[in-house]
Amino acid sequence: MLRRAGEGGHQTSPALPQGKETVLKTKDDSESRSPVSIGGVTPDSRLRDLVERLSGQKVADCYQCGECTAGCPVAFAMDLMPNQVTRLVQLGLAEEVLACRTIWLCAGCQTCVARCPQLVEPSAIMDALRQIAAERGIKAPEGEIEAFHKAFLNSVERSGRVHEMGMIAELKLKTRKFVKDVPVGLGLFTKGKLSPLPKPVKDRAAVKKIFKELRKHEETADE
Amino acid sequence: MSSAPDNAGPMKYAYYPGCSLHSTAKEYDASTRAVSEALGVELLEIPDWNCCGASSAHGEGHLLSTGLPGRNILLAEQMGLDIAVPCAACYNRLAVANAEMRSDPGLAEKVSGVVGLQFQGTSDVRPLVDIIVNDDGLEAIGARVRRQLEGLKVACYYGCLLVRPPRVLGFDDADEPMTMDNLVTALGGEPVTWPHKTECCGASFSLTRVDVVQKMTGDVLRMARDCGANCVVCACPLCMTNLDMRQGGIESLTGEKIGLPIFYFTELLALAMGLDMVKSCWKMHFVSPEPLLRETAAV
Numbered sequence: 256m257l258r259r260a261g262e263g264g265h266q267t268s269p270a271l272p273q274g275k276e277t278v279l280k281t282k283d284d285s286e287s288r289s290p291v292s293i294g295g296v297t298p299d300s301r302l303r304d305l306v307e308r309l310s311g312q313k314v315a316d317c318y319q320c321g322e323c324t325a326g327c328p329v330a331f332a333m334d335l336m337p338n339q340v341t342r343l344v345q346l347g348l349a350e351e352v353l354a355c356r357t358i359w360l361c362a363g364c365q366t367c368v369a370r371c372p373q374l375v376e377p378s379a380i381m382d383a384l385r386q387i388a389a390e391r392g393i394k395a396p397e398g399e400i401e402a403f404h405k406a407f408l409n410s411v412e413r414s415g416r417v418h419e420m421g422m423i424a425e426l427k428l429k430t431r432k433f434v435k436d437v438p439v440g441l442g443l444f445t446k447g448k449l450s451p452l453p454k455p456v457k458d459r460a461a462v463k464k465i466f467k468e469l470r471k472h473e474e475t476a477d478e
Numbered sequence: 479m480s481s482a483p484d485n486a487g488p489m490k491y492a493y494y495p496g497c498s499l500h501s502t503a504k505e506y507d508a509s510t511r512a513v514s515e516a517l518g519v520e521l522l523e524i525p526d527w528n529c530c531g532a533s534s535a536h537g538e539g540h541l542l543s544t545g546l547p548g549r550n551i552l553l554a555e556q557m558g559l560d561i562a563v564p565c566a567a568c569y570n571r572l573a574v575a576n577a578e579m580r581s582d583p584g585l586a587e588k589v590s591g592v593v594g595l596q597f598q599g600t601s602d603v604r605p606l607v608d609i610i611v612n613d614d615g616l617e618a619i620g621a622r623v624r625r626q627l628e629g630l631k632v633a634c635y636y637g638c639l640l641v642r643p644p645r646v647l648g649f650d651d652a653d654e655p656m657t658m659d660n661l662v663t664a665l666g667g668e669p670v671t672w673p674h675k676t677e678c679c680g681a682s683f684s685l686t687r688v689d690v691v692q693k694m695t696g697d698v699l700r701m702a703r704d705c706g707a708n709c710v711v712c713a714c715p716l717c718m719t720n721l722d723m724r725q726g727g728i729e730s731l732t733g734e735k736i737g738l739p740i741f742y743f744t745e746l747l748a749l750a751m752g753l754d755m756v757k758s759c760w761k762m763h764f765v766s767p768e769p770l771l772r773e774t775a776a777v
């Protein structure tokens with residue numbers, strides 16, 4: 256398994272699935288991928304198609320060279336390496352890949368996209384997996400990151416722009432944690448950088464319409 | 479509309495400040511406007527622009543993450559202008575959405591339908607640093623320099639989103655960009671050679687996984703220092719907030735001194751061009767640049 260040089264040595268290979276049947280479904284599509292049992296679990300043969308549709312990436316093109324992982328600046332904090340995420344999608348191991356931390360820890364920095372010799376965009380695969388995980392109600396192991404994305408988008412949907420103070424307040428409420436970085440938040444405040452009053456767009460209906468009509472427009476459901 | 483006009487009139491752009499320049503990056507907005515005016519680049523703010531969705535819209539599907547930046551592009555097309563974007567993250571979102579709508583008529587139709595304006599594909603999306611450095615060229619900028627930035631050893635930090643993905647963006651090299659390095663040289667400073675020009679600082683976890691951010695940002699800052707820099711210049715409000723605001727926390731975490739002031743490239747320009755407004759920027763920095771500027775006689 257390839258890792259970022261000098262880092263991530265503590266990571267172990269993904270554990271084999273323990274078998275919760277709710278997420279994994281048996282195949283029924285025309286391609287002859289027979290329901291092989293791995294560690295007592297049937298792979299989700301539709302996962303790959305779903306990810307390909309949502310991400311626009313050809314998952315099968317990945318030949319596991321590990322370039323994406325070698326350059327990933329967040330690999331040290333991930334539980335699965337970026338190339339492993341793609342591998343699990345290829346194998347249809349939905350349960351592991353949808354519950355991993357990595358899809359939430361991907362910073363979207365595009366280093367992997369720039370380096371993949373197969374023109375696969377691993378970050379787009381991560382985006383699609385987050386979407387599918389949310390649709391299937393899988394609890395994000397990085398709850399605060401999920402809450403952050405929600406608070407951010409709620410702020411945009413409400414006012415058309417991000418209002419930091421409102422977003423931080425919502426994040427605090429959601430994660431039931433006093434924002435870890437109170438000094439930092441206060442620092443910004445005293446430097447006059449956080450405004451207590453939001454400056455919304457005028458045509459808020461236009462932004463609401465974008466959310467209403469374009470959010471999750473693409474089918475993420477299996478059928 | 480992709481090329482700058484040949485005639486001598488002022489260059490005009492539809493300006494997309496983005497949310498940060500109205501809050502955490504007020505000094506970037508102010509120095510951008512001052513420098514642009516001094517260089518004869520006219521920035522007309524896109525009326526009623528909305529947030530581009532940043533990294534958060536990605537997890538909600540391709541349509542939303544195109545539609546949010548898409549509305550701004552459609553509004554700019556109404557102005558008949560190319561778009562100037564100072565924030566690297568916003569620039570990335572707008573440029574990628576523009577490229578995707580240009581290549582996918584179905585997607586462009588959907589966004590046009592929801593926004594109520596027809597996508598034409600006539601406005602280019604450009605990062606401000608590209609416009610400032612490349613429209614008139616470094617010679618013209620050099621001619622405006624009033625104070626050489628001698629003694630400033632600058633690590634030019636491009637971050638991740640300004641140059642990637644190269645298949646879509648590509649105003650500079652994705653691994654070894656030089657735009658800001660050349661600018662620093664033109665202003666009389668000294669760009670240092672260092673390997674972390676495009677390493678990610680982890681800004682998207684600023685409010686969540688502080689431990690992850692501190693490691694990533696700390697790596698960038700230490701590398702800059704170890705390569706001989708006495709300051710860092712950047713072109714992104716998210717990079718700035720991280721490198722500047724987090725520095726104190728990183729120092730107390732590891733017990734080592736880093737002490738690197740961080741500049742927006744527009745601040746260095748304003749400083750070199752002798753624009754007085756730049757003095758009002760320093761109080762917004764967490765790591766004050768004033769001691770270094772006094773030391774190097776750049777003030």
Ligand code: SF4
Pocket residue numbers: 316317318319320321322323324337338341370371372373374375377
């Ligand atoms: S760099 Fe591309 S081909 Fe190589 S492992 Fe990563 S995704 Fe697969």
Ligand code: SF4
Pocket residue numbers: 323326327328329330337360361362363364365366367368377378
């Ligand atoms: S986009 Fe995500 S997976 Fe790719 S290099 Fe950056 S953090 Fe790693």
